[in-house]
Amino acid sequence: MRVAKGNTPLLIMGQDMDDLLSEFLTETTESLDVVDVELVKFEQEPNNAAILNNIFRLVHTIKGTCGFLGLPRLEALAHAAETLMGEFRDGVPVTGEAVTLILASIDRIKNILSDLEENETEPAGSDEDLISKLEIMSAGGSPEAEGLVEAVSESETVSETEAVSETVSEAVTEAVSESESKPDVDDSAAINVVERETKPGEVSLDDLERAFQEADGPDMDIAPVASEPAEEAKVEEPVAEPEPTPVEPPVEAKASDDNAAPAKKKESLKNQSIRVNVDTLEHLITMVSELVLTRNQLLEMDRRHQDSQFKVPLQRLSNVTAELQEGIMQTRMQPIGNAWQKLPRIVRDLALELDKKIDLVMNGADTELDRQVLELIKDPLTHMVRNSADHGLETTQGRIDAGKSETGQVVLSAYHEGGYIIMEIADDGQGLPTEKLKSKIIENGLLSEGEADKLTDAQIHRYVFNAGLSTAKNVTSVSGRGVGMDVVRSNIELIGGIVDLKSTPGVGTTFYIKIPLTLAIVSALIVEASGEKYAIPQLSVIELVRAQADSEHKIEMIKDTPVLRLRNKLLPLIHLSRLLEIEQPKSAEIIDLAATKAALDVAEIDGKPEDDEAEQPADMDVQAGIETPAENPREDVENGFIIVTQVGSNNFGIVVDAVFHTEEIVVKPMSSMLRDISMFSGNTILGDGSVIMIIDPNGIVQAVSSDLSSDEKKSENVAVHATDQDKPVSMLLFKAGSGEPKAVPLSLITRLEEIQCADIEYSNNRYMVQYRGNLMPLVFFDPDEVPNKEGTQALLVFADNERSMAMAVNEIVDIVEEKLDIEVGSSRDGILGSAVIKGVATEVIDMGHFLPQAFADWFQRQEFDQNKFAKKILLVDDSAFFRNMLTPVLKAAGYNVTSVESAQHALDLCEQEIMFDLIVSDIEMPEMNGFEFAEALADGTSWENIPIIALSSHSSPAALERGRQAGFHDYVAKFDREGLIEVLSKSHKPVGVAA
Amino acid sequence: MSNLETNSIEYMTMEIDGQLFGLPINRVQDVFIPENMTKVPLSNSEIAGVLNLRGRIVTAIDMRRRLDLPDREPGQSFMSVGIEYKNESYGFLIDSVGEVLRLKPSDQEPNPANLEPHWALVSSGVYRLEGQLLVVLDVERVLDLTSAPLAA
Structure with missing residues (x-):
């Protein structure tokens, strides 16, 4: 089924x-x-x-051809289906x-x-x-059918003899019945059908013949003749009105005539297209892409020679190439309706299965896009429609209760x-269940409750694009x-x-997909x-935007973060060189500047022809920028060109030197x-022949993303970010499992080792x-991974008391001191989230996931096994990450740690x-925050005298004062491991005596 | 197949930091002087960059880095050996290209046990030639950058 798609005809032509x-x-x-759609x-x-x-007509054509080709099984089935359809034609209610x-x-x-296609013979089996x-x-559908049918057949025979020249009709009838009778001999199923169906079958066969001829017969015959029954139909129509059933045939005859004309038109259209192998x-x-590249190369060369004799022919070549490119791209274009073809059927089946009434409306099916893109979009689209x-x-009842029309x-x-397309x-359903989503997000550990509360509904909704967040309570066979x-x-x-969504409770949900028209050639x-x-x-x-200090x-800088004021908004900026880690030492600057200038000169001369092709609104800015090249692009952080970019809902500026x-570039895969x-x-x-990334x-x-994730979120999360960023943490960067770099706080690791794989x-x-x-x-990052047979294996060793475990990694990359700013967003086991480390999105791994893999009781056993003289610490933190990170740190420092999440x-303890x-x-904790907690304890509980240390970084004087009032003994910044241990050792001594 | 073909392999020899290396000649697509190389930020240090060779984009691998040898002096000339692997083009950057030698597989010896790990990773054996040793490079293993020994 899948292989024999209409748009890949040559696949099946072995x-x-x-x-x-x-x-x-x-x-x-x-x-x-x-037929599906119809x-x-x-x-x-x-x-x-x-x-x-x-x-x-379609089914009949199939049946007829099957008989011709000797495919009895297909023919019998098509015949039976057709018979039933014949009943419909004869007025049996659908x-x-x-x-x-x-x-x-x-x-x-x-x-x-599809079996036939593979094996070139009909598969064995019975239908x-x-x-x-x-x-x-077809028999029981309507008990009176037979009588009606007979009446109908009579009236039809008349109209038919008139409508179609007898010779043709007979010839075809014979041909079909002949081809039918042949397979009948060797297929019992087919015999059954034909014998039993004689009566209704006969009637519909006649119909079929007519339809058959209309579809496939020579045009000349039909066109003039067709008008006759049409007139007849008109005459009979008045009579038809009061008694719908018996008069169906004439009406139908008229309809089929109407149909004949477009069918003919279609045919002539068909003759104007040919099937071409997709390859x-x-x-x-590909060849045109190469041609475009070569053309560009020639143009580039031509630019350097001002009065070259090649100018005119080159211009011509350029135009022809452009036209050729456009033409050839056109051949790839297909209406998006092709990707939608299966949807009506899917929705219909779904409606039946779910017992809902669903109306699928499709607008703009003729919008064209690249075949390659079309193929890629098909499945996601189907999935989204199903969803x-x-x-x-809602269910039908749900809709009625909500005061909506029954049909969704x-x-x-x-x-x-x-x-873009x-x-x-x-x-027009119920909209996304925001609260349900939120609890699911928290349940899956994607966000803490506190974080989730800070998000807007729209932001919560976007989490449906995260893995493992199906909100469907029941897994139906459809989705979930x-x-x-x-x-x-x-x-x-x-x-x-890009995909995005908008959901209004009770009104409905809209998903937006924005995709490029073509993947092959982009303007860059x-x-x-x-x-x-x-x-x-x-x-x-x-x-x-051209940024200059005096303009x-x-x-501008907020601490170390560059931003730009753009139309009353702050635009976060990213230096491309910093991002790509290609910042150069100052000494190289002078030489480099010369190169930049030379390049600028070249660009200045030729700006025009290229820019004509790409109608981009920012052209003026480019020109303006080039005409007044920066004195020294890298000298001053306040200068530079800013490329304002939009990805999804994020706007940001990329700062470049020139x-x-x-x-027009042809994207080649890396x-x-x-x-x-x-x-x-x-x-x-x-x-110019050089390769460019x-x-x-x-x-x-x-x-x-952690710096940028859309504006609103940023402002809402400023406090959180500020706190986390205060102190840099030592992180070990490594590679394991999939390609993304991974990181783990160095404080958790005891040793790095390298062993022979053979060991x-x-x-x-x-x-x-x-x-x-x-x-x-030994645990692997990816549980399915198996160790290499030979070579060496790098290990991260985690030790705790006398036990140790190792994690096998592909490569240890680096150790960095970096502000850890976790962009929580992972639902994958073993990953806490992603952080930007050295400008690269890095996955911070969750040792809490791996330690129990080595020793199931890694965390529990400690409590009982602890040295009874060790000081007991209670760690209260809502974030699993901090609990998992700090617990080993504290244990390593000789404490007996109990951690709770609120x-x-x-x-309770x-x-x-x-x-x-x-x-x-x-x-910062949801429900009861640290201050309230401290105050609650100070209020005459058994813990009244236990020193409390605040783990936070609201290190503003006001916050410190607030903390002191609440009863906190000291403040330690999160991630400040040294500081924490020091404060702890100071704090517990006097109390230790008392306890 | 003639006896000559089955019993001997042709190696293209090349020099990297004074050491003689060999690549089976059937793996070598062409030899060229790399020009106009574009660096790829954030890539492995062994990747010298990408360049355009007759319309194909070639990923250049610095064999000195791959073998953990000191970088070339600035201005020192170098060559590239073009390799096709899994439909992608690679260029091994080496110091110079030597002659083609026809050697018997039976003469090839396994890597000495104490061979430096970086080398052992990419070499499939050693030939004792007169006066010097030839280290046979294994294309697949050279290109498998994930197998690099522990950096630290």
């Missing part, structure tokens, strides 16, 4: 396959797709004879049940076809089940906007199977698209940072060795290594009169 058969398969598959339409409009005729049955038969036909159901349905097209596109129908829309709507629309999938919107998002992002802005050139896709560029636009021109650098989406060859704005956003042993279902006379369990839990020597408590 060399040795019979031409006729392959032609048949191609056409049939296309027809069946149409049938769903038909169910909604059972009285539309035109649709029915259309379906009928039921959903019947349509389901026919759809099921069509599915079966498709299955047989008796379906056929008998179809028969029962051939792909090859052509809307399943989760988005899913509206699919597509339109062009700039170089925008798709919207809107439902774990493959969720996160897959949709990553698929869309893969092709450079060529920029420079630290003497290297980079390409930034024009699509993500909103505008260019209105200047780069901006050149725009160029070498697999470089593919893990998320900052680049590919590379290309420029007109293409910046991926999505990658940049990911890398700096790794496997016993008791886990990997072990003999280490200092003991067996040390002040309330701590108070207090009530049980469990004593501690010290309490370390976070300040």
